[in-house]
Every structure is written in structure tokens, then in C-alpha cells.
Amino acid sequence: MAGTPQYIRNLNENLIMDALITQGTMSRADISRQTGLSKPTVSLAVEHLIDRNLVKEMGRADNAQGRKATLIRFNETAYYVCGIDIGATRIRIALSDLTGEIIAYRTHPMVVQEGQERAEATMLELLRGHLNESLDENHLNWDQIQCIGFGIPGVVLPDSGRIHRIVDPLVGLEQAFSLESLSGAFPCEVILENDVNLAALGEYRSGAAAGCNLFVFFSIGTGTGAGIMVHGQLLRGLGGLTGEIAEMLMEDGRRLEEVLSADGLMQLAKRHLNPHDELLQVADSGADVNVVAVADDLHRHLTPEKLFEAARNGEIDALDILQQYSQMIASALRHISVVLAPDLIVLGGGVGGNGDVLLPLLRQVISEQFPVQPQLICSKLGEQAVVTGAVQVAIKQTMLNLQQEALE
Numbered sequence: 001m002a003g004t005p006q007y008i009r010n011l012n013e014n015l016i017m018d019a020l021i022t023q024g025t026m027s028r029a030d031i032s033r034q035t036g037l038s039k040p041t042v043s044l045a046v047e048h049l050i051d052r053n054l055v056k057e058m059g060r061a062d063n064a065q066g067r068k069a070t071l072i073r074f075n076e077t078a079y080y081v082c083g084i085d086i087g088a089t090r091i092r093i094a095l096s097d098l099t100g101e102i103i104a105y106r107t108h109p110m111v112v113q114e115g116q117e118r119a120e121a122t123m124l125e126l127l128r129g130h131l132n133e134s135l136d137e138n139h140l141n142w143d144q145i146q147c148i149g150f151g152i153p154g155v156v157l158p159d160s161g162r163i164h165r166i167v168d169p170l171v172g173l174e175q176a177f178s179l180e181s182l183s184g185a186f187p188c189e190v191i192l193e194n195d196v197n198l199a200a201l202g203e204y205r206s207g208a209a210a211g212c213n214l215f216v217f218f219s220i221g222t223g224t225g226a227g228i229m230v231h232g233q234l235l236r237g238l239g240g241l242t243g244e245i246a247e248m249l250m251e252d253g254r255r256l257e258e259v260l261s262a263d264g265l266m267q268l269a270k271r272h273l274n275p276h277d278e279l280l281q282v283a284d285s286g287a288d289v290n291v292v293a294v295a296d297d298l299h300r301h302l303t304p305e306k307l308f309e310a311a312r313n314g315e316i317d318a319l320d321i322l323q324q325y326s327q328m329i330a331s332a333l334r335h336i337s338v339v340l341a342p343d344l345i346v347l348g349g350g351v352g353g354n355g356d357v358l359l360p361l362l363r364q365v366i367s368e369q370f371p372v373q374p375q376l377i378c379s380k381l382g383e384q385a386v387v388t389g390a391v392q393v394a395i396k397q398t399m400l401n402l403q404q405e406a407l408e
Helices: 005-025 028-035 039-051 117-136 179-185 197-208 256-260 262-272 278-285 290-301 305-311 316-340 355-369 381-405
Strands: 057-060 072-073 080-088 088-097 102-109 145-154 187-193 214-220 224-230 344-348 375-378
Touching: 005 028, 005 039, 005 057, 005 072, 005 290, 005 381, 028 039, 028 072, 072 179, 080 117, 080 381, 088 117, 088 381, 102 117, 102 381, 117 145, 117 179, 145 197, 145 381, 179 187, 187 197, 187 381, 197 214, 197 224, 197 344, 197 355, 197 381, 224 256, 256 262, 262 305, 262 316, 278 381, 305 316, 305 355, 316 344, 316 355, 344 355
Parallel strands: 080 145, 145 187, 214 344, 344 375
Antiparallel strands: 057 072, 080 088, 088 102, 214 224
16 A cells, blocks of 8 residues: 555655644644645645544634635544553552543542452452543543553563563552553553553653653652653563562662562561550550550551651651651662663652651661662652553554544
């Protein structure tokens, strides 16, 4: 088909689409000047794109003189895509138009059933149900959804789309979250990617790392991981294992994830806040009621959220715990910095996202101890980092498919 009039026409249509996506609203004359195509060629191609619902006319331009030109723009609502972040404790779902504008975003609790076979079936039903709800609420149907990007907290094997090394709360659901399983559960194209890689992509496209040549997204939450981007491309490595820093060993031989995950932080805090802790001794001696309440709350009902809140309120024990914790984060960052020398490190995740507390502590260590000193900042996208990246890969695949359809 190459070289035929239809093939050339379709190439021209793709060229016009690219121009409209890049430049925004344009007249046919503008498109001709921008692409170098003749005006008759542009007019014919635009009419065909209108028939495909991929571009639309927007009325007349406000010309100062002469006949007013009809303006053309890319139809960003011709189709939609979805990004889904499958987390250890939350499922996050975003619907987006073809420009990446998120039109709907919802979170749901992660519910894991007992029994592997039942758990797999229930999980797929749960995901389908949540997405059907989002479509109904936004008056969309499946014919309008071109692609779903899924982020998963595990290694996605590049050749098979199977899951390896999934985060502990989801162990046993590897088959349910495989590319084969998800593709069979949804009536559109599915892309499966590691969640931290998607978060890195999201921060690069519209977050804290926009345009950065070499950066690391370091996620700390239920698990730990890193997404590494070089000149806009994700590094994947052997078996897709680039960034699996959970497997790094600390000086005492423990895996990095055991130390830095939310559970690791809680274990550190509980070792610090034991019944013989000085603060609790003071509390037991009849000291200020507020001190007693703080000590009891931290010790009996400890969560990462409460620990960080206590630190923000100036509680000494909480600050001491996070000082120790920051030293361990800094140890991991130092190894990453020496090997990669990134321009930027972005902290994210449920724990790492507490930048107001962690960044001052970490920046001091970096300035004093690091031979390579990257800029250190916190995620701009927060909990939406993964779904933002998932939306981006889904849009990219959709646009490739639309261009391919034109060439077939």
C-alpha cells in the first residue's frame, strides 16, 4: 500500500493531526502553512478527519479584514482513556480525554478476599464494577474508551506481561493482575506497567520533574521502588528490574523495603516508643495531661500519618524517630546518587510524600555527606501520580492506533 494515493492521504491526515494537537485551533490556511501541504490537500484531509470525528470545526476566526476563515481543532473528546492505580490499600481510577485532561477521579478501598481462586475472580469483578460506575457517572460507554493503563505495585515481566515480586498485601493476586487476565476482563486495549514507573512518567509529563533530563522518582509507602527516566524514556533493564531498590541491602543485611516501607517505619517507631521510654516515664509520673495523651496515642495507635502529624506539632519523640528514619532514606539516596548522578530526585508515595517533614532533614544530610548532590523535591502530583502516568501511556497507545487505522 505504501506510495498509493490513499496511503499518502493518510500520512497527510496524521501530519495535520499532529499540527492541531501541537498548535491548537488553526484555520485551513494555517494548517497549510504549518505542514507545507497544499490548500486543496489540507481541505480534503480535514473533511475526512471530520468524518472520523477526530477534528471539528469551531466557527469563524475574528479576521480584521476579508472573508473569515473557519477554525479547526483536534477533537479531544472523540475518545477517552482510563488510568487505574492498583495499590496495596487503594484503587484509584481516572478518566481522561485525549489531551490528558482528567475529567473524573475516584478512589476506592482495596478489598482482598480469602482464597486465591475466589480472590482473583472478585478482584476483576471489583475493578469492572468501579470502572462501570465511573463511566455511568460521566455519561460514557465502552465504545468511547480506547485504552486502559494499569499501574501495579510489582515487576511486570516485559515479554509475558506476568507479575513478579508484587507488594506483600497483594501476594496471591499475580495472575488476576497479569496482562492476559486484565485484557480478558475489559473490552478495550490494556497496558500494564509498574506503578512507580508510571508515577515517574506522570511527574515528567505534568509534575515536579517536567522536562528534566535525568531524574529518579523514589516512592516510599507500603513498598519501595524507583522509576528512572533519561531524556524522557524509562529505564527498564534486564527483566524490567531497573529501579527495584527494595532489594538493596542495608548495612545490617536487611532489605531496603523492610527498613523504609510504612511497616519498617512503624517498627522503628515502636522500638523507640517502648514502655520504658523517657516520655512515657514522664507521662506515668503524672506530668502534663497533653504529654500523657500524646505518648499514649503514639504508642497505642501508631500510624505513619499520626507520626508525621506529631512531628509537625513539634513532639520530640516523633522528630527523633523521623531523624533516624531520614538517615536511612539518605543512605539509599546516596547509593543512587553516586551511581546515576541524577539532576533531580522526586520523593513520593504515602510515606515519601510527607515532604514538609522529610525534605529539610534529607537536604541537610545531602549537603553535608553526598559527593553528588542532586536537587531533592517532593511529588507535585501526590496520590494522582500513578494514574496520571497511566493516562499518558493509554493516550500514546490510542494515538498510535488511530494513526495506524488511517494507514490500513
